[in-house]
Amino acid sequence: MNVIFDIAVIGGGIMGCGAALRLSEGGMSAVVLEQSDIGQGASGVNAGTLSMQIKRVKLMSYAIKGHEMWEEMGDRIGFHRTGGYTLAFSDKEADLLHERMTMKKEAGANIEFVSPDKVISSEPHLTKKIIAASYCPDDGYANSSLTGHYYRSRLKEHDVSYMEKFGVTDILEHEDGWKIFSGTKVVVAKRILLAAGGWCKKLAGMVGVDLPIRARINTVSVTERAPLLFSSILGHATGLLTMKQKENGTILIGGGWQGKGTPEQGRGQIDIKNLIANLQLAKFVIPDLANIRVVRSWTGFEANVPDFYPLAGKLANMDNAFILACVRGGYTIGPYISKLMGDFILGKETEMPLFDPSRDIIEGRLI
Amino acid sequence: MFDVVVIGAGPAGVNAAIDAHDQGLSVLLIDEGRDAGGQVWRPKSASIIKAPVTPTEQKGEHLRERLRKSNIKRKFETRVWHIEKCGDDGWIIGLSGPDDEKQVRSKAVIIATGAQERVIPVNGWTLPGVLGLAGTTALMKENLLPPHGRSIVAGTGPLVFYVASEILRLGGTVTAILTLNSKLDWFKELPTMILKPQLLFQGLNWVLSLYLKRIPIYWRTGIKTVEGDNAVEGATITKVDKNWAPKQGHEKYIPCESVCYGQGLMPEISATRLTGANHHYDEKLGGWVPTIDELGRTSEKGIYACGDNAGILGVTVAPISGKRAARAVIEDLKGENSGAKQSNLRMMQKFGRAMTALSISRSGLIKFIDDQTEICRCEGITKSDIDHEITHGAQSHNAVKSGTRCGMGPCGGRFCMDTVAMLTEYHTGKTREVIGLPTARPPLRPVILDTLSDDLDYDDLPIPGVSPL
Amino acid sequence: MNKDATSPVQRTEKISFQFDGIEVGAFEGETIGAALLRARITHLRDAPNSKKPRGMFCVMGVCQECVVIVDEKFVEACRSKASDGLIVNRVHYV
Numbered sequence: 001m002n003v004i005f006d007i008a009v010i011g012g013g014i015m016g017c018g019a020a021l022r023l024s025e026g027g028m029s030a031v032v033l034e035q036s037d038i039g040q041g042a043s044g045v046n047a048g049t050l051s052m053q054i055k056r057v058k059l060m061s062y063a064i065k066g067h068e069m070w071e072e073m074g075d076r077i078g079f080h081r082t083g084g085y086t087l088a089f090s091d092k093e094a095d096l097l098h099e100r101m102t103m104k105k106e107a108g109a110n111i112e113f114v115s116p117d118k119v120i121s122s123e124p125h126l127t128k129k130i131i132a133a134s135y136c137p138d139d140g141y142a143n144s145s146l147t148g149h150y151y152r153s154r155l156k157e158h159d160v161s162y163m164e165k166f167g168v169t170d171i172l173e174h175e176d177g178w179k180i181f182s183g184t185k186v187v188v189a190k191r192i193l194l195a196a197g198g199w200c201k202k203l204a205g206m207v208g209v210d211l212p213i214r215a216r217i218n219t220v221s222v223t224e225r226a227p228l229l230f231s232s233i234l235g236h237a238t239g240l241l242t243m244k245q246k247e248n249g250t251i252l253i254g255g256g257w258q259g260k261g262t263p264e265q266g267r268g269q270i271d272i273k274n275l276i277a278n279l280q281l282a283k284f285v286i287p288d289l290a291n292i293r294v295v296r297s298w299t300g301f302e303a304n305v306p307d308f309y310p311l312a313g314k315l316a317n318m319d320n321a322f323i324l325a326c327v328r329g330g331y332t333i334g335p336y337i338s339k340l341m342g343d344f345i346l347g348k349e350t351e352m353p354l355f356d357p358s359r360d361i362i363e364g365r366l367i
Numbered sequence: 368m369f370d371v372v373v374i375g376a377g378p379a380g381v382n383a384a385i386d387a388h389d390q391g392l393s394v395l396l397i398d399e400g401r402d403a404g405g406q407v408w409r410p411k412s413a414s415i416i417k418a419p420v421t422p423t424e425q426k427g428e429h430l431r432e433r434l435r436k437s438n439i440k441r442k443f444e445t446r447v448w449h450i451e452k453c454g455d456d457g458w459i460i461g462l463s464g465p466d467d468e469k470q471v472r473s474k475a476v477i478i479a480t481g482a483q484e485r486v487i488p489v490n491g492w493t494l495p496g497v498l499g500l501a502g503t504t505a506l507m508k509e510n511l512l513p514p515h516g517r518s519i520v521a522g523t524g525p526l527v528f529y530v531a532s533e534i535l536r537l538g539g540t541v542t543a544i545l546t547l548n549s550k551l552d553w554f555k556e557l558p559t560m561i562l563k564p565q566l567l568f569q570g571l572n573w574v575l576s577l578y579l580k581r582i583p584i585y586w587r588t589g590i591k592t593v594e595g596d597n598a599v600e601g602a603t604i605t606k607v608d609k610n611w612a613p614k615q616g617h618e619k620y621i622p623c624e625s626v627c628y629g630q631g632l633m634p635e636i637s638a639t640r641l642t643g644a645n646h647h648y649d650e651k652l653g654g655w656v657p658t659i660d661e662l663g664r665t666s667e668k669g670i671y672a673c674g675d676n677a678g679i680l681g682v683t684v685a686p687i688s689g690k691r692a693a694r695a696v697i698e699d700l701k702g703e704n705s706g707a708k709q710s711n712l713r714m715m716q717k718f719g720r721a722m723t724a725l726s727i728s729r730s731g732l733i734k735f736i737d738d739q740t741e742i743c744r745c746e747g748i749t750k751s752d753i754d755h756e757i758t759h760g761a762q763s764h765n766a767v768k769s770g771t772r773c774g775m776g777p778c779g780g781r782f783c784m785d786t787v788a789m790l791t792e793y794h795t796g797k798t799r800e801v802i803g804l805p806t807a808r809p810p811l812r813p814v815i816l817d818t819l820s821d822d823l824d825y826d827d828l829p830i831p832g833v834s835p836l
Numbered sequence: 837m838n839k840d841a842t843s844p845v846q847r848t849e850k851i852s853f854q855f856d857g858i859e860v861g862a863f864e865g866e867t868i869g870a871a872l873l874r875a876r877i878t879h880l881r882d883a884p885n886s887k888k889p890r891g892m893f894c895v896m897g898v899c900q901e902c903v904v905i906v907d908e909k910f911v912e913a914c915r916s917k918a919s920d921g922l923i924v925n926r927v928h929y930v
Contacts, residue, residue: 037766044769089825129825149770152760164762165801224777224813224910225884225929240830248884249930260451267806269643272451272461272470275809276820277829283816284825291909293813295777298806399897399915406896413865413917417846483898493901495878495891502895505914510870511845515878597889598878744893744901747885777900813900815909 005031005161007345008180008189010168010203011196013043014334015324015341017151017162019193022342024160031187032155033180035167035199039148042197045300046331047220047254048078048144049242052109052136053086053101053235055329056308060107062352063329066336070142073335077150078143082244084233085119086134087126087285093237094132100237101134111136125229125288132237139233141244141252144331163187171206177320178207193345194315194323195338197330198263198301204323209316212305212361213326217259217268219275221297225249229286241281251292253282259299268299304328311357312341323357369395371696372460372473374447374638377405378682379674380479381430382689383696387477388439390697395471396434396441397462399812403431403441405481405674406501407682409508418511422569442466448810448819450476450641458642458669463814469821475669475696478639479689482632482653482675485785487732488740488750491593491602500629503530513539516624519602521545521590523631524725525570530627532573535580542623544577545588545604547611547630548725559721562714563683589735591618593626602626612731631726633785634676640807642670648799650727651720653679654785655804662695663688671695679726680719687712728785733793736786743783745776753787757794764788768805777813780805851920855904862918869895869902869913880904880913884929903927 007023009016012034020030032038050070055063070079086101088094098113105111116130155162163185170181177190194203198215226249234243241255257278261268275297283289303326305311310328315321324341327333340350373384376398384396396403402410408427411418420428434441445464453459457474484501486492498506498514500522507513513534518541520531531541560567577584591605591613606617632653636646639657644665646655657665657672665672673692674685691712698704736742738751748771756770767773767787774780774787784804791802848864855872862871869892872880878891880902892902895914902913905925913924 037761037763040765040769145769145772145775147769148766149756149759149761156760222775223816228930238830247930266643269451270449270809272449272459273829279816279819280823281828281830284828290817291815291907293777293815293910294810294819295779295813296775296808297810298808412863412867412870414848414863415845416848419845484894493883493888493890495880495889497891497893499894499899502893505895506870506873506892510866512870512874515873515876598891741886744883744890744899747883777903778898781898782894812897813910 003188004177005029005187005189007191007193008033008178008187009193009195010180011194011199012038012151012162012164013041013195013197014039014147014151014331015197015327015338016193016195017155018335018338019195019324019341019345020160021154021158022339023345024158026342026346026348028346030160031189032160032162033166033168033182033187034162034164035196037148037164038152038155038162039150042300042302043331043334044144044147045220045298046144046218047242047244047252048141048331049233049244049254050141050332051084051139051233051235051242053084053104053111053134053139054239054242055104055109055332057103057107058309059329059333060104060109062333062336064108066333067138069335070332073142073150077146079140080142080247081138081140082232083135083137084139084235085114085123086235086237087119087130088132088237089129090131097132097134097237109136110138123230123232125286127285127287141233168203168206171203191320191322191345193341195325197325198303200303200311200323200325202264204315207315207321211311211357213303214305215263215301215303216256217261217299218254218302219257219259219270219278219297219299220252220254221275221279221294222253223251223289223292224295226251226292229288234285236281236285241278241285243282243285251289253278255281261299263301268301270297270299302330305361306363307361310337310355312337312354313344313356313358315357317358368457369393369471369473370700371475371477372397372458372471373477373479375405375479375481375674375676376400376403376434376441376443377407377479377481377674377685378430379685379689379692380405380477381434382686383477383479383673383693384439385433385437386690386693387696388437390693390701392697392700394439395473396439397445397447398443399446401443403434406505409505411511412509415511446812446814447638448812448814450638452642452667461809461819463818467821469819474700475671476642477671477673477692477696478676479672479674480635480638480676482679483635483781484629485631485633485728486629486782487735488742488786489590489592489735490737490740491595493741493744494593494595494599495597496595496599496624497593497626497628500526500530500627501632503627504533507533507537511537513537514625514627516540517542517622518625518627519543519545519590519604519621519623521604521626521628523547524722526629528570528573528577531582532576535576541577541582543604543621544582544584545590546584546586547589547607549587552725556721556724559717563718566683566718589613590626590628591735594620599624599626608731610731611729612734630728630732631723632675632679634678636676637779637781637807637811639665639670639672639676640804641809641811642667644670649678651723653723655799661691663692664695679723680716681722683715684712684719687715728789733789742786743773743776743780745778746772748773748783750790753790754794757791762791762795762797762802764791764803764805767791774805851918853918853920853922853924855924856926864920866918867914868904868916868918868924871918872913881927
């Protein structure tokens with residue numbers, strides 16, 4: 001009760017931990033408050049894809065920087081650069097692929113178009129029904145399950161305080177700062193940073209700010225160890241499939257198929273109809289998946305606002321409240337944008353601009 | 368749409384199904400076995416045409432006969448891989464089985480999935496020739512085949528004596544019987560056991576048959592290590608103290624080809640957990656159990672639990688708890704009070720609790736596990752891997768799982784969960800409820816991707832437009 | 837009871853299948869796992885990490901230790917029936 005932190009970061013995922021580490025480096029005393037365990041939300045249950053081909057054009061330069069940071073983390077986080085293909089199976093999808101990938105290439109991503117024959121010769125288990133494909137040699141993945149382990153270790157190494165099982169129940173103004181409650185537990189801090197993904201809407205509400213935050217409920221599945229079927233990460237022109245076979249032979253299948261539930265209700269559940277469609281699409285792309293056993297399917301919340309750009313800056317123009325959330329491609333971009341956020345709160349000039357949460361947020365075009 | 372789907376055709380599930388059916392509800396009964404009976408009355412293999420029938424088997428036959436006469440719709444050799452709430456429209460159940468029906472819908476679901484075995488890991492427990500104690504009963508009941516070679520039978524409660532006497536009956540060899548219990552443990556439960564004299568007599572009969580055959584019974588003794596390179600060659604056994612910790616210097620090596628061991632049963636709660644129902648930890652009921660009212664209603668509307676998965680109370684309680692669950696469903700769907708009279712459940716429960724009491728985990732068991740003992744058999748995660756994760760900050764089951772892969776393999780953590788929680792409890796001093804369980808996720812068993820649905824053309828895939836980028 | 841219990845067991849016809857190229861006898865309708873145990877074959881698989889041998893453990897389709905390959909699929913030996921001429925192989929991991 002007598003400790004007053006310079007900043008309380010609410011949310012112990014990549015965004016929150018990354019920002020707290022940067023803030024601590026910059027001399028602020030920070031505490032990370034996490035409702036469950038460090039790195040167990042979207043940061044820890046996403047499919048781990050690090051692909052330039054599924055990043056938004058305007059976020060590409062952030063993604064490239066983020067990707068470099070993942071590579072530096074290396075083995076500690078299970079980083080693999082495998083190269084990745086995005087595949088189209090109809091003329092419509094091929095057009096979409098060309099339009100999107102050309103724009104992404106112009107934005108700096110190392111993407112090339114490749115012939116279906118070339119794809120098949122490097123990935124012989126793929127369906128022969130490919131019409132068009134693009135390739136990015138930088139694409140790969142990391143092991144999102146290790147997010148908690150990794151960031152908890154980093155927080156400890158840098159002496160940054162954290163509290164787990166600290167589900168924030170209220171936030172009150174207190175002298176020049178804030179009192180943050182979790183039931184009867186209280187933390188006092190001069191500033192707050194909301195970095196709790198889909199749970200930020202409720203937190204912002206506690207300080208009287210209404211944000212148009214919504215949450216998608218993305219489904220991911222994993223198979224048991226399978227014979228080697230492919231070695232690049234695979235994607236679909238619509239973005240509705242990501243697949244990778246890990247070193248241990250297990251295959252992760254994602255693509256943003258929707259589950260059920262809301263962040264307020266807990267962890268979310270799969271929707272049987274969408275899960276099956278997701279798996280059928282995977283089987284269409286790699287027919288030999290038909291015989292493989294699925295061992296687990298789960299969901300994670302991906303927060304967004306209607307323009308699908310991040311909320312990264314001051315909360316309602318307050319000088320002592322900040323938010324970092326709703327970053328599309330947040331797993332890849334997270335380590336970098338959280339560093340920028342730290343710099344911003346420290347009053348430093350940021351290497352790249354942030355995204356003012358007080359902008360007019362309008363329903364965006366989804367490119 | 369069924370009124371009620373019953374998952375599990377053991378004594379609890381079958382009784383629930385029959386009562387619900389008799390009251391005019393449309394019922395579907397599902398089990399992964401080839402016929403009803405569950406584990407306790409597991410049906411014999413199709414390869415057995417004729418065999419002597421024991422009194423236990425007779426009860427199973429009687430159950431199957433009642434079911435056959437009932438014309439209840441049933442699916443055997445069928446696995447439930449998913450249970451999902453459909454708003455107010457009941458539940459959808461994902462199936463994987465021999466017929467084409469991949470999903471069914473139901474207003475109510477009675478979950479009667481029974482128990483699973485608790486096996487404390489020791490060095491060598493992964494060797495071929497090591498069988499779970501309950502696993503050994505499954506092997507013998509189905510195949511009338513004992514474990515091969517000389518067997519050491521070890522564990523807790525009455526199961527040890529049952530398994531040993533069955534191995535002998537089926538022509539196998541038992542070289543030693545080990546029980547962590549003391550004679551005093553049994554003596555303490557005697558007043559309760561007298562409530563069921565038949566079962567007491569049956570138990571005494573097993574022990575007597577073992578004495579007559581001069582099979583050594585080692586009280587307060589457990590398996591310390593299983594020895595062998597590529598298969599079981601022997602086991603080092605050890606005396607234990609009253610907390611079941613191995614006693615230094617009280618070890619002995621016994622050669623054998625099979626080791627059958629286990630430390631009691633735990634409720635198989637993966638199905639109830641998947642529904643989102645509340646659970647709590649009660650060691651007297653075998654561990655984590657769904658929180659239910661006296662008729663078996665869980666916290667989720669339309670989900671009911673009965674039998675050992677609602678608390679390890681054994682085969683005397685299971686049929687009654689199945690009937691009660693059926694009564695709850697009838698009341699809830701028809702809105703009428705069935706007014707059925709109270710059965711002598713209390714007495715049965717008391718007996719069940721006494722049997723379970725003999726297997727309640729004790730703190731010393733953790734000392735059986737060495738640093739290099741594999742705890743997660745699927746992923747090869749050792750005790751020191753898990754200790755390291757916990758002492759470096761992982762405070763919950765989910766955190767240990769994510770950081771180590773422990774429990775991420777094909778068994779879904781079913782054989783490491785209890786040990787992981789035990790280690791977390793030991794290092795952090797937190798309660799089982801705080802440590803929690805890994806988030807429940809489908810499928811309930813590994814499922815071959817192609818069996819989840821019928822084939823679809825690419826053009827028919829329900830691709831919902833372009834995803835936001 | 838005891839007299840009954842020791843009277844002979846009558847089983848179905850003998851069939852045979854192949855396990856990793858070895859001919860194994862079985863009674864029609866019994867599981868691969870039971871037939872292999874009768875043939876004293878307990879080593880069904882090597883663990884993916886340690887490469888150490890594994891065999892049937894829970895005998896009720898939970899532990900997944902006894903998985904073998906039939907028709908290119910992973911199946912539990914303790915639950916999958918043997919049939920005449922069936923080709924069963926050990927799993928080999930990447």
